Amino acid sequence: PSPERERGRGEGVGGWGEGLVLPALAGLALVIALQFTAGHLQASYINLFALGLYALLGGRPWFRSDDFSRFGTRATKVAITNLIRDLLRPAKTIGRNLLIYVLSMSVGAALAAVQLLPSYELSRLSIRSGGLPYREAVSFSLRPHLILYSLLPTFGEDLSQVFGGESFNEYVGYVGVLVLFLALVGVLGQWRRGRTLFFVFLGALGLSLALGLANPAYFIFYKLVPGFSFFRAPSRWLYLYTTAMAVLAGLGAEFLAHSLPEKARIAGYKRWLMRRILIALCLPAAFVILLSPILDFPRVPTLMAWVLLAWVGFGFVLIGLSRWGRRPVFRLVVVLLIVGELFAASQGLAYNNPTAPEAFSFLRTAPAHLLTDRSLYRFISMSDIIYDPGDLKEIQQIFEGQLSPKAIYDYVVAAKRKEILAPNLPLLYKIASVDGYDGGLLPLKRYITLLRLFLPEEDILPDGRLREQLKQVPEGRLLSLLNVKYVITDKVFDVWIDGVYYDLEHTATLGRGTTPEVAVQNLPRFAATSLGLVSYLEGAEGLADGTPVVEVIVSDVEGHTQRHLLRAGLDTAEGDYDAVAATRPIQHAKARIGHHWRDHPGGNDYITLVDLGEATVLKEITLRYLTDVGRFHLRGLSLIDERTGTSESVVVSTAGHFRLVHSGDVKIYQNLDVLPRAFVVHRARVIEDDKAAVAAMRDESFRPNEEAILAEAPPGWGAEATSPQTTLNSDRVTIISYEPERVIIEADLASEGYLILTDTCYPGWRAHVDGKESPIIRANLLFRAIGLSAGQHRVEFSYEPASLKIGAAVSSATLLAIVVGLWLVQRR
Template sequence: MGIVRGLRMSAIRAAPLLLALGAVALALLPLLASPNLLMRGDVALYFYPYWEAAARATREGRLPFWNPDLFTGIPFLANPQVGFFYPPNRALSWLPVPLALKLSILMHALWAAGGMFGLARWLRYRTAGATAAAVAYAAGGYFLAQAEHINQFQALAWLPWMAWAWAARRPVRLGLAGAMQILCGHAQTVVLSWAALLILLAPSGDERRRLSGWIRAWSPGALGGALALGLSAFQWVPSLLLAQASIRAGGLPLNEALSFSLSPVLLGRSLLPGREAPAFTEFTAYVGVLGLLALAAGIRQTDRRWAVIAGAGLLLALGAYNPIYPLLLELFPPLRAFRVPARWLALWAFGAALGIGAGFDRGLARLGPRRLALWALGSLALMGLALAASPIQPPGMTGSLGPVKPAAVGLWVVALIAGGLLAWRRPSRAVWAGLWLAELMGAAWGLPVNRLLPPEAWSDPRLPALVLRDLQREVGPEAGRILSVVDLRFDPGDLGEWRSVFGGQLSPEAFEEFLVATKYKEALVANLPMARGLPTVDGYDGGVLPLRRYIELARRFVPTDRLLRDGRLWETLPGLPEARWLQLLGVRWIVTDRLRDEWIDGVFYDRGIAADACGAEPVEAGPFPPLEATELRLLVTSSLPPGTKLGVAELQTSEGDRLELSVAMGERNTPVRVRWGMPKQITGVRLRPASPACAEGGWRVEGGALVDERTGAFQALVLSPGGAFARRYAGDVKIYEFRKALPRLYGVCQVLSARGEAEAMDRLADPAFDPSRIVVIEGETDRAEEPPRPCAVKIQWLRFTPEVREAEVRLEGPGWLVLMESFDPGWRATVDGQAVPVRRANGLFQAIAVPGGVHRVRWEYQPAGWGVGIGLTALSLFSGVWIWGWRRARGKVPRQAHE
């Protein structure tokens, strides 16, 4: 009987916590009960690809120090947002990535609720208050809305555990929880969390007047914080060194540091529950109308530090709309490293959860008519703001918020009426809690985290990725990188099939998101190539990456008004960069859409590549399958009048003959036609411009085709300078091969020196610079300019992995080997086993000097600071164990509630 009684008592004690956990799981029911998945925004373009690459490395049993697949090569582990060393992430590596992400969301939501429940109980909240605080935090709008930023979501889940450990004066536990939060990989959340803790755990009463009071109150935090930094040093030391070379080095410009500030006009949409616009998650921070009623009741609590935390969060979230915030950025320069002031809403969510717990503890009997009236008026004011915000376009959205959905308005009105009735009749807390939970559940099920797409949105393989994978394997280590220049307005060819499959299952909004996800995969944009192991010159980030040098180089070929600091060349490039930039960046494969292509008089014209006929190289096409044709048709743009001689078309036939035919300007908006007599099998085309035509304005070729007028058969041509481009795939998008691409490792024998970055970039921007035979080396100021000379270099790969590149090279004379991976101090190189200095080459990459002859060269990468970080972590681990043992030797610390 004693055992039964004990179990019964344990169940009774655990029931409130289980109730809170059940409510949180219920808030995520659509996510958990469906085989569908999250597939939008950062989840699709950032986290899935990184998690896929990290899981692949884990299953292979290797540490992925270097990432060769994004941004011309970047550190992998040193990027904190990857969260590679966060234990739950690695434990989920054997599951499909979408499922792993869903389980991580569930685990961390429950973990957050458990931590908040424990914190509230330690702070002497009663059972109802602790349960309400746990639900308000883990099922509230701000926390759930961040689930799409999984690293931020994970880090927020540790905040209540850190607070609980500090309040209980357990520095070792605080250190462990703080280290786990750092390993989640969201530095901004770490800073916000410690700001909340400093307010919550500040001394109270007379203790504030004494230095000893501050020392006593904050000493567990200081010790725990130091331990957290030490235990996570193996992650943040390499990350800190990487940050010095990143776009955030020295802080962001003020306008970027203030981006995504919460406008006061948006407070209604932010603080009231409703079906949020997909791009509005940064501003979502509701706790429910009945939750606001609990705050009104809890404000009479003696200790109101929760209100200070919540108020500070709201005030700082205003960012640019708060005149104090820019001053704060000046006083604390490290804050300039972060964007999105709206993320200070994390403090609001944390403080408000504690306040709601206090309100449920005190009950509606303590509310009073004045506070009830203030709650009602405040709620009505927020509703008015929400309705007035309809035409506003928040940051990150391409259109206005639009009108509030009737269901959301109904939810607000019902909650307001219910709150008034509750205050009048004052029923049990269970009735109040039930109505509030219903309000939260209704809002949570409308959040983007619960708006899912079919598994095919991620798993369906698209042909371009498969084609590029085969092309990469065919070419080997020299395959080069991908550049996508795509307008996503194109329609997939299987649109009708998808509509027939999912048109009746998905709402129009959800089907549109599915369609966008499909086009993302088709076009291989942002970080998606990495998920398939395909290297791209592009990428998408917003943390310590991309490198500052990468952005500086991009400024030379991306219009300033279009340049984005987080990458996304596919969105910013108005067209293909010049061939020399493609060479410089190691681009071999071009992915484009088909929106500019045309059918004219039954003939298809590929307009993906345009060429200046008066450029340095003649415009060519071929080789291509022989076609018996009777004429060449060209799409020409020029200001020259019809009939003007443009030049000569040289046609190569399958018999080895060469035809030279005059090309004259035709009528505007009609193809230029070049005819010959008998049908010929044409295998190559070259256009030689006439000097007068070039002198008088020139002309461009934007497409062409060989046509057999007898049958209507045709061969679409890709016309480019020197025949540099060849079409390798044509589907919903097209893939071109840039045949003048430079390999990942190549040799040159002519060097230009530069004193620093600015001079190096100027040399690269010179139209006469040819990256195939010249390299710009920074710091070689004493080297005399070398005249051009013949240079024969042969390279045979011996080993090619992300972190190790080894090859046998044969140089005709002394020269330089250029490795097309971003310069990083973690790279080391040897020639025939002897260490050689790695120099910064062509502004972004790296090179080593090699004497003439046959040599074995090797590059190897390990993050800078990795050894130091490991040492600090080992020392901190020893210190933590020693502190834990010392405290146990002294006996248990008496329980002290935070007053």
């Protein structure tokens, strides 16, 4: 269409003008509703943001055709003058466009209310309520030094290595070199058209917002534009750039399809247009050359492909400006070239490089072990994938010749991720994780508050991924509070010393402010001739050489007992020896160093052997701290048979009772003190403040199997409601049915108390005790509690959210109104 016709169509959003009718509005609302129900709120936000801009700026011509009677400076001045005049057009026009936008968005939101209202309910309680911190909001920003990789296609490049992770698709927004040429033709050939410059603006805006942290203006959007603070991954704004490039390329293709007289009338002479194209190409080239010191460039084959594609693009623009531009064969060749370019470039994307199906289907040993336990429990995995699987050589031998080296590597990575039950895999195996995802506890804001039990305030990240922040196994009582029965760790930081393996995952701490002794029972049936101990002292620099610090009492199965002493400077010593010695003198020497600390290479673990004489099967090992100065940290303990050169590691911890139940590529420890998913306590305290509740639970006197911290006082609250003499063992709690939205429990209480269900307390859950509704009390910051009297009870929890019911009603009523409205319009 001509610019004059385009101007005539420019009234209203999308050129509807007087033709705005209910069917069109309903159609747009339906598209918005489908987008909402697709589930990715950030994508919906970006789309609606762009639609709002289109309502304000894109629904009318930015320039008028009669301003271009001749080319040159005057035309530019007139264009700028009219641009300002259009921006100051009457508020009535802007109001009409915004009314259409608001109506369509409101009707679309009402259609999707069945999803939006529950989502809103969740968002108010989630970790993103109130917005993300700025540093978190700009995570996953486009990286300026990799901008060429993001916007231009690569050939034969491993983008996962370039961007440092397999989620590189977040940073890739290329449309192809040939498409960029078409978009350039669209801009220069049809820049008088009303909406052309709007899409230039939209593409530039999307690209600038995708830079996130590297764009200072992003902070202004974060502070001033509603919604920006709720999302991270600014790189997703590349969607606006790719959309704009696609539209502009379409305009370029449309321009080339015109006849020669029409092209001359629209854009001027061919020589003028080619000159502008050359200038436009020189600008980004100069920009790249200027920034070349800070840009990362791809390898030579990709650079050569870019040069070749640029010549091809320039060539088909030349041909397109001639009479050949209207020939079907030319159009077909252009389409084939674009598709071929994008197909070749897409070969570097992850989905085009699959590995063997067994990477997904083959069950590894760690999840297989957990699947044998059919009880209700949660687990936590603290392992990374920096280890090599034990069957690495077998995997390479099996797939060599069948898969590429990259595919074999991906298979190995997949195997390691299954072994540690990496994020998303617990959902596949239906094994509940303690993390705020993966079928575990909901990542609510209170979940982040709960993490203060396990991490210092400064180490907590607002994403609910506890597994990635822990460096040591938490206390057993705190894990029990969360129904954590199993802990998965790797062996990367365990050590072999003199051919003996030492498990360093747990630590027993004796001395000042802690327990004076620890006893290890249930030892493996292993004939040992000596004990290997890995340890260090803390705050004991005043102990002289040879001072006894720990007594090791060993009892065997035949009833014999041996006593041995560990001495400062001989068997153990100050751990951070050099750092302490730099500030004050140490009275004892370093013992034999067996290992340096993981996060502090200057720290030392010391190794010593305790000779047991003849080989004996041990029944119990007790370690007793002998001084009132400092602390003794036992990092590892192994039984050694020096006759055969074999050994057996022993788990020792003063933070709980753990047993090693699986040892393969990773280790699985069972928390022997784990509480069931549902249990009864007979003591309670009411602490309404969440931070105070966390402080109370962190106190070592808090025992989750004996008392609960309630967020509010239950009906009839008083001193008579507690019975501290009753213990857990005198009550019986049985889970009859456990489903996602319905839990049935039978409880038999010796005295009145509280039934604790360690599932998230969330709006919409209702409880019935013996058929009568009973209030649910939030307990231990995050969980559900029900007050019960003595005797037998049947408790049923059911999820019946009002937000879902109201949302369904609103969606149904809106859909009915639209159907009736369309029917009435059709009758007219």
